[in-house]
Amino acid sequence: MKKRLCAFFALLAVMLIPMMVSAGMLKIMVGYKKGFEKSDHVRVDIKDWYWKMPVVQVPKSLEREKYSVVIEGYEAIRKHTDTLELTGASVSRNSILFPVDGLLRIENKENFPRILSILQEGEKNDKIEITVPAKGTSEHVFMVPGDYTIVDTLFQWNTVYIKVLKSSYIFPIDEGPNRFEIPDISPGSYTIRIYYGTRWIYQEDFVMVSNSPQSLVYKIDESSVSSVNSIVNLGGENIE
């Protein structure tokens, strides 16, 4: 009888341990205003001309790649899908960030089929060809972390660089205010990274304390990221 009582209390103690360490909420707020495309972001000009002469001053192009937020150390399954449009002789993106198992949807806007080759860096023979039908769509899932290159076989100057992270959780940032909440992040230290396309441009460490919500506020303006935690209240209602 005594032995049975001891075993019951031991089981109860094991069951109650997780209840004693409570997970916190993380709020991430990012304000983004599109800036002009920097020269190093623009693809190399194709030299297929005999004649080239300046005629007019044209407005600068705005950023066309996406910013993404990644929290390193936080592992959770979140379905991520991104779209690549094939318009005219161009592609809508040249640099895309994916988590593991990220899905790439390729949409062909033209009335002729397009064949894209996907090559993984370091894997010489690992070449995948995707045929996108005229006015149709194709999909590809990146299951292995690494760097990939997608080449348009018809218009070969169209190259898309893909980076697949080990992390399975990324937050894409659109123009304007962006708010993400992770209600069940465990206590511990984490790193937040912000990417422009596949290029990592900002990093900050933070610590999650049990039962204590954490808010991180950032501003992306003129292609640069700045932390504005100090000027925003914890409620995160006012984001520049």
Next chain:
Amino acid sequence: MFSNLGFKLKVFFLMAVVVAALSFFDFSLFKSFLAKIDIRQGSKNSSVLAEEKVKNTTYSLIANSFNIAKQLKFSKASKNSPVKINDISSELEYLVVDSTGKFVAGNLELMSSHAGIPAVERALKEGMASDGTITVSDNIYLIGVVPLITQVPDEGEKLFAVISAKKLTLAFNADELFPMPVKIFSGNKFISETGSESWIKIEKSYGTDKLKSDVEDLVKSESSKVINGWTYLHSFFMPVDMLGGEKIVFVTLTSTLPGWEDYQDLIFFVVIYTLAGIIIAFFFTFIVTHSIDVVFRNLAADISRMKVGEKLVLKKYSHGADIAVSALNILIAKYIRHLESRHDSILPNALGSQSNTGELDTSKQGLAYDAVPDPFGTNDIEETPKKPIKALQPEKNQYAPAYKAPPPSFPDDDEEKTQIVTSSSPSNVEVSSQFEPVDPMEELWKDYYKIKAKNGESVSENEKRSFIGKIKTNRASIIAKYKCADVQFNIEEKDGKPVIKAKPV
């Protein structure tokens, strides 16, 4: 025909070398002449000219776009009516796109959006007018793109791009565009060619497979290829980026002469000309040497048929034989003269021994005829070993006859005589006497006389003449027989009689 073959081959070889050298010299001269022409109309210059034609064609596309941009105007009839574009006249197919590459106006629509076309990107993102290429549905277009910022009703200033386009196959298909035959390739794929007749001619002359292989090499990399002495292939690429775009290759065929196949013809005829020259040289060599051969053979036959006292007709011989005949006639003249002088000395004795009946003493007469040397006889000469002995050193001028007058002329059946014989000029006589060989016979005669006298034999003056005559005749005979330079005679005593011994030297 084939006697004296060595001599004939020598002459033939010399003539063949001369003919071949002349042919080679002619060809080199001609080739050098063409090389100098090539400096002015060289293949490289021609190829550069072809490339300039291509550049002019692409520039004409840009010029056409500028012309359209100048005409392009957006207008609105009323506040609520849609924006309209005025009518545009263009020599080429064209389209106008907005800043996103979407079709706005024109008579050609390549794609739903023209964004991404490098030339269009340059216009919309950099404000550059430029040319370029784009492939749509297996059609390669040359394009000239110009950016344009113009006022659009209700929208303000907007950016557009004007694109003029021409299919590659049409752009360079005109024969009059290029000054030479041209083949055009997209990548390794043949697109079109100009000057097809010339390409066919060169294929026939140079070889279809060989030409195809050379062209393939030139399509792979920009370079030149010499087909023959004055026909060249040259290739150049339209600007192409390693990141993409169409590799359009032009292969030009240029020559310093209008006839592409003439080089092979010329080589063929030079070879034929040389061979013909050599064959002609061969026949001439044998014909000429054969006729010389015939003349000398006739001369030899005539000499063998000659009788004592006869002379040869000079004009009958040619090809150098006449010189030999002339020399021979002089020799005959000397011989006859010698006989006559001897006959003059024998005649009084013969007349003195005439019998009372008035008949000539036959023994004396026989002596007189015996005194005539036998030109072929060697009866009195013993066979002696043919070993070299010291030649007699005749004392100069001791026995040399001194001619004070020109040699007498002799009647001849043939009225034609050599100049030497008929000449009576003193100078000629002098030259003759100057080169008269010294007669060494006097000493021999003395030895002969001593032996005879020793044995109590009487010796007459006529016998001396006969002796000397025989020695001279035998000397000539032995020289001819043994082909030696001279003959040394010795007189020895044998059984109380003098014996003449001769040794060829």
